Amino acid sequence: MKVIIRDYKVTDEIGWIRCRTLAFLQTAYFDNVLNKKEHYQNPAIELVAELDGQIVGLIDVEYELEERTVCSKGEGLGGxxxxxxxxxxxxxxxxxEQLLYAAETEAKKMNINRFEAWTRDDRWVQNWYEKMKFKIVDSYYHVYFEGNEMNHRIQGNIPDLYLINAFTHYVGKDIDQFKSNKRVHKCVCFEKSF
Ligand SMILES: CC(C)(COP(=O)(O)OP(=O)(O)OC[C@H]1O[C@@H](n2cnc3c(N)ncnc32)[C@H](O)[C@@H]1OP(=O)(O)O)[C@@H](O)C(=O)NCCC(=O)NCCS
Structure with a gap:
């Protein structure tokens, strides 16, 4: 299998979207579907893996020219x-692994000293980050409210507007109060220094 790792180009967009959608479908981000490739305010390393003309992998790393303008942790410039x-x-x-190492090689040329990544509680995905020598440095929760779970607990303040469901970030310590919610994800921050 001869996979080519190369820079993303505009004509890759449909392949990029399809690859990302299918990959995320099997994770806790299954409904986080994009219909356009994301672009960034800061410079970015945008690589794809191509096999026989098909996009079979991708990585996007936005990186800092000034400390803490993209990453939330660490010292020096991060991606x-x-x-x-x-x-x-x-x-x-x-x-x-090939995509990550290729992105790391590019990042080192830009004086980037680490990568940060946030992901949910898919054990196999976390295993991959750990295998790639990332460490967990932070976490908080993604809490969804649907149907009866709303139960007047979450209300907007616009007259005549009713919230039907909600996606929230919970950064407190009492996560047990949401134990009857069907969909609660721990979102963890991985970091790798190089
Ligand atoms: C995580 C991901 C990028 C790994 O890429 P990959 O090319 O499949 O993985 P690699 O071949 O480089 O590494 C293999 C390791 O990844 C993990 N892994 C990959 N696919 C797996 C699967 N289907 N089941 C279980 N573990 C798997 C294992 O830890 C495996 O190590 P092992 O061989 O010792 O079991 C890819 O599986 C993916 O796209 N996941 C869904 C999208 C996602 O969650 N992205 C990150 C969140 S932002």
Whole structure:
């Protein structure tokens, strides 16, 4: 299998979207679907893995020219992995690792000393980050409210406007109060220094 790791180009957009959608479908981000590729305010390392003309993997890392303008932690200049995905038909074959290492090589040339990445509670995805030598440095919760879970607990203040469901960030310590909510994710921050 000869996978080419190369820079993203505009004509890759549909392949990029398809690859990301299929990869995320099997994770706790299954409904986080994009219909356009994301672009960034700061410079970014945007790589794809191509196999026989198909986009089978991707990584986007937005990086800092000034400390703490993109990353939330650490010292020196960092890079934020906004997207890393491998098409599920091609997973577990080292493509994610190749993309990450290629992005690290580029990042070092820009004097970036670390990568930060946030992900949810998919054990196998976290295993991958750990295998790639990332460490967990922070966490908070993504709490969804649907149907009866709203139960007047969450209200907007616009007259005649009713909230039907809600996606919230919870940064407190009493997560047990949401234990009857069907969808609560721990969102963890991984960091890797190099
Ligand atoms: C995480 C991801 C990028 C890894 O890419 P990959 O090319 O499949 O992984 P690699 O071949 O580089 O690494 C293999 C390791 O990844 C993990 N892994 C990859 N696919 C897996 C699967 N289907 N089931 C379980 N573990 C898996 C394992 O830890 C595996 O190590 P092992 O061989 O010792 O079991 C990819 O699987 C993916 O796209 N996941 C969904 C999207 C996502 O969650 N992105 C990150 C959140 S922002």
């Amino acid at each position: 934020m992995i906004w997207h890393i995905a491998v098409h599920p038909d091609f997973s577990h074959q080292g493509i994610g």
